[in-house]
Amino acid sequence: MLSIRQLHVRAGDFRLENLSLEIARGECVALMGSSGSGKTTLMEAVCGLRQAESGGIFLDGREITGLAPGARRIGYLPQDIALFPSVTVAEQIGFGPGLHGWKVSEKRDRVEELAEALGVSKLLGRKPQGLSGGEARRVALGRALALRPSLLCLDEALTGLDEELHAEILSVIRKMIARENVTVLHITHSSAEAGAIADRVLRMEDLIRAPSALAGNC
Amino acid sequence: MSEARPWRTRPELPFLLFLSSALMAYLGLLVAMVAANVVSVSMADLAEVLEDPAILHSIRLTFLTCTATAILSVLIAVPIGYLMSRFRFPGRALVDTVLDIPILLPPLIVGLSLLILFNRMTPSALFLILGGLMCVCCVVWLFSGKIKPVGLFGIFIGIAVILLWAGLAGMARMGSIESFFSEKLGLPFTFQPLGVILAQLPVAAAFAIRTVRTTFDQINPRYEAVALTLGCNRGQAFSRVALPLAGRGILAAGTLAWARALGEFGPVLVFAGATRGRTEVLSTSVFLEINTGNLAGAAAISLLMIFLAVATLMAVRFFTQRSLHS
Numbered sequence: 001m002l003s004i005r006q007l008h009v010r011a012g013d014f015r016l017e018n019l020s021l022e023i024a025r026g027e028c029v030a031l032m033g034s035s036g037s038g039k040t041t042l043m044e045a046v047c048g049l050r051q052a053e054s055g056g057i058f059l060d061g062r063e064i065t066g067l068a069p070g071a072r073r074i075g076y077l078p079q080d081i082a083l084f085p086s087v088t089v090a091e092q093i094g095f096g097p098g099l100h101g102w103k104v105s106e107k108r109d110r111v112e113e114l115a116e117a118l119g120v121s122k123l124l125g126r127k128p129q130g131l132s133g134g135e136a137r138r139v140a141l142g143r144a145l146a147l148r149p150s151l152l153c154l155d156e157a158l159t160g161l162d163e164e165l166h167a168e169i170l171s172v173i174r175k176m177i178a179r180e181n182v183t184v185l186h187i188t189h190s191s192a193e194a195g196a197i198a199d200r201v202l203r204m205e206d207l208i209r210a211p212s213a214l215a216g217n218c
Numbered sequence: 219m220s221e222a223r224p225w226r227t228r229p230e231l232p233f234l235l236f237l238s239s240a241l242m243a244y245l246g247l248l249v250a251m252v253a254a255n256v257v258s259v260s261m262a263d264l265a266e267v268l269e270d271p272a273i274l275h276s277i278r279l280t281f282l283t284c285t286a287t288a289i290l291s292v293l294i295a296v297p298i299g300y301l302m303s304r305f306r307f308p309g310r311a312l313v314d315t316v317l318d319i320p321i322l323l324p325p326l327i328v329g330l331s332l333l334i335l336f337n338r339m340t341p342s343a344l345f346l347i348l349g350g351l352m353c354v355c356c357v358v359w360l361f362s363g364k365i366k367p368v369g370l371f372g373i374f375i376g377i378a379v380i381l382l383w384a385g386l387a388g389m390a391r392m393g394s395i396e397s398f399f400s401e402k403l404g405l406p407f408t409f410q411p412l413g414v415i416l417a418q419l420p421v422a423a424a425f426a427i428r429t430v431r432t433t434f435d436q437i438n439p440r441y442e443a444v445a446l447t448l449g450c451n452r453g454q455a456f457s458r459v460a461l462p463l464a465g466r467g468i469l470a471a472g473t474l475a476w477a478r479a480l481g482e483f484g485p486v487l488v489f490a491g492a493t494r495g496r497t498e499v500l501s502t503s504v505f506l507e508i509n510t511g512n513l514a515g516a517a518a519i520s521l522l523m524i525f526l527a528v529a530t531l532m533a534v535r536f537f538t539q540r541s542l543h544s
Binding site: 044047048049068069070071072074075076078080082084085086095096099100143144146147 | 443
């Protein structure tokens with residue numbers, strides 16, 4: 001489970017103060033809020049990309065507040081997908097396992113297994129320039145899940161997709177969440193998307209105003 | 219209902235005429251300058267210049283020094299460009315300004331400063347200045363209230379103390395930086411070929427830093443963020459993700475540094491001199507030919523340099539445009 005306790009984060013002149021949040025293991029929580037309310041700042045703090053000034057972040061009972069991003073066991077899928085431009089699909093998905101010293105056969109098996117589940121097996125040799133928007137999101141999801149993370153952070157990962165593709169990728173994400181049994185924190189602006197994917201929907205404003213009232217409240 | 223009044227349209231011609239006049243006037247000046255050079259040089263002048271052993275030596279030294287300067291500039295520009303693009307730290311605006319100083323300074327002053335640095339200052343004075351500068355940085359860092367990472371802060375203080383200690387310990391020993399390099403290390407700089415590289419370096423490196431920094435600014439930092447969550451440390455995110463993406467920009471920076479080094483004259487003349495067959499490079503060859511009254515020879519060498527500059531500019535455009543498209 002993910003537990004955020006009285007977190008204070010600063011991003012330039014913007015501050016997130018006294019923020020608390022609990023997400024049960026295997027739960028999918030959609031986080032909504034107006035633009036500039038600090039959703040991405042919070043997610044970056046959880047992923048370790050932004051230092052917390054005070055407070056604590058705990059994942060599966062382990063404090064991760066001061067850990068390096070790569071030691072937190074968190075998969076991250078940003079809004080702009082950010083597939084590495086000069087790297088093939090197979091190398092994208094195998095990037096994390098390669099860094100963590102997995103055996104070549106283990107890495108290959110994991111890449112093939114994820115590629116099959118995501119429906120990108122035929123694209124393993126391609127580079128991002130040759131992928132459609134939907135394919136790129138599938139690959140980025142595979143890259144984020146390759147290390148079997150405890151928490152998957154999705155930062156508006158479905159923004160900009162047309163209706164048909166949106167529904168398709170949403171179902172892929174739902175399938176992969178169930179398959180990998182991963183806890184999910186999903187930022188979105190769409191209440192329909194939040195309702196379709198999440199077990200619980202939280203609003204950023206409420207999170208800051210009344211943190212104690214939030215746990216298990218949706 | 220009131221009757222719709224006709225909409226007024228204004229002629230576009232005067233504004234377009236103004237834009238094209240500015241372009242034509244400036245372009246005309248540039249083309250006329252090159253054309254004047256081309257028409258004043260005969261094939262015989264070119265042949266004579268290319269057969270002169272001193273000029274041939276000058277061409278060889280120009281290629282060698284420009285290439286060495288370009289390589290050094292890139293080695294300096296890549297870490298500094300990345301640091302300035304990706305990190306926020308106290309005094310960053312001041313550092314940014316200092317990095318641009320070589321571009322703004324009159325070229326002669328760059329050469330004169332090098333001459334004074336190498337021949338009037340002792341190594342211990344240099345250590346004291348560098349150590350003092352690092353101490354000031356540490357104090358600013360301390361008062362900024364963000365002593366993170368603590369390890370880096372400790373290393374910074376350690377280096378500052380070592381530099382100050384080395385400076386104080388060596389104070390009794392006299393001798394300039396130049397004599398230290400030439401006598402202890404066998405690497406003389408002042409009025410020597412190595413000095414040409416050092417004279418070309420400040421301005422060339424400043425341009426390379428600007429180019430590399432712009433390149434990293436254009437690369438989405440989210441790539442490195444994702445790489446960090448997958449297990450990279452900052453160094454790996456730089457070398458495995460950002461650096462390959464910046465490849466063409468870095469090539470452009472190297473090419474630009476090469477071109478800047480080619481045109482460097484003032485610092486080279488003051489710090490390395492213009493000794494025939496020794497420290498003479500193409501820019502100083504033009505100066506020497508004019509001094510000896512050989513205007514045709516000077517024009518022929520100028521033409522050679524114009525050709526090299528245009529070729530370099532085309533290479534930079536090729537690399538930067540491909541870099542933007544990729």
